[in-house]
Amino acid sequence: xxxxxxxxxxxxxxxxxxxxxxxxxxxxxxxxxxxxxxxxxxxxxxxxxxxxxxxxxxxxxxxxxxxxxxxxxxxxxxxxxxxxxxxxxxxxxxxxxxxxxxxxxxxxxxxxxx
Amino acid sequence: xxxxxxxxxxxxxxxxxxxxxxxxxxxxxxxxxxxxxxxxxxxxxxxxxxxxxxxxxxxxxxxxxxxxxxxxxxxxxxxxxxxxxxxxxxxxxxxxxxxxxxxxxxxxxxxx
Numbered sequence: 633x634x635x636x637x638x639x640x641x642x643x644x645x646x647x648x649x650x651x652x653x654x655x656x657x658x659x660x661x662x663x664x665x666x667x668x669x670x671x672x673x674x675x676x677x678x679x680x681x682x683x684x685x686x687x688x689x690x691x692x693x694x695x696x697x698x699x700x701x702x703x704x705x706x707x708x709x710x711x712x713x714x715x716x717x718x719x720x721x722x723x724x725x726x727x728x729x730x731x732x733x734x735x736x737x738x739x740x741x742x743x744x745x746x
Numbered sequence: 747x748x749x750x751x752x753x754x755x756x757x758x759x760x761x762x763x764x765x766x767x768x769x770x771x772x773x774x775x776x777x778x779x780x781x782x783x784x785x786x787x788x789x790x791x792x793x794x795x796x797x798x799x800x801x802x803x804x805x806x807x808x809x810x811x812x813x814x815x816x817x818x819x820x821x822x823x824x825x826x827x828x829x830x831x832x833x834x835x836x837x838x839x840x841x842x843x844x845x846x847x848x849x850x851x852x853x854x855x856x857x858x
Contacts, residue, residue, distance in 0.1 A: 636788075668849075673851070674851055675750070675837060675849035675850050675851040675852055676789070676837065676839075676849040677849070678846060678847075722788050722789070732777055732779070732794065732847070733791040733805075734779075734781075734789070734791065734847065735791070736788030736789050736790070738786075738788050739786075739787070739788050
């Protein structure tokens, strides 16, 4: 069975500082991996996805994530935080080539201080 | 349509009442998913359709939950005899391929 662990339910950074949100997964085969962002009272918006191509994936709004098989990790980073990045972020995994349902982590709320 | 549309956005139900939640997927998307998101948690899978066929309903928490997609487009999630633990945001997502799902804004159900 697949699972996702997001370390830190709340992360607080200053505006302009590095954002690092951690995600580790458990899967018997290399999975597809996703980061979604959720703003208050909104649905989930896809930030980026890893589907077995390049291990460094660039997404929207300046975010990127690196797939590290040896560490079973897919951490999300952004060099410089903006106030508008304040939201909840979810890491998710799905088996490749079928079995489309996503398994989500518990989420990390990002707070950006001015 | 431009995106996945869910209605109603908010629903308050009295305990024991039946509710029906609607999802309009993106036109042409064959796959449709329902997820339940409890307060402070990540979404959890409920059920999956490919066109009109319900291929996976392993996440439905009880036989009070029922989903249908009779014509392979609009889907309805029905909850019978609602209970307080059913209070959550119900998210619908649709996809064309296995690599990206597009989510609606969700329906927030509150059972009082």
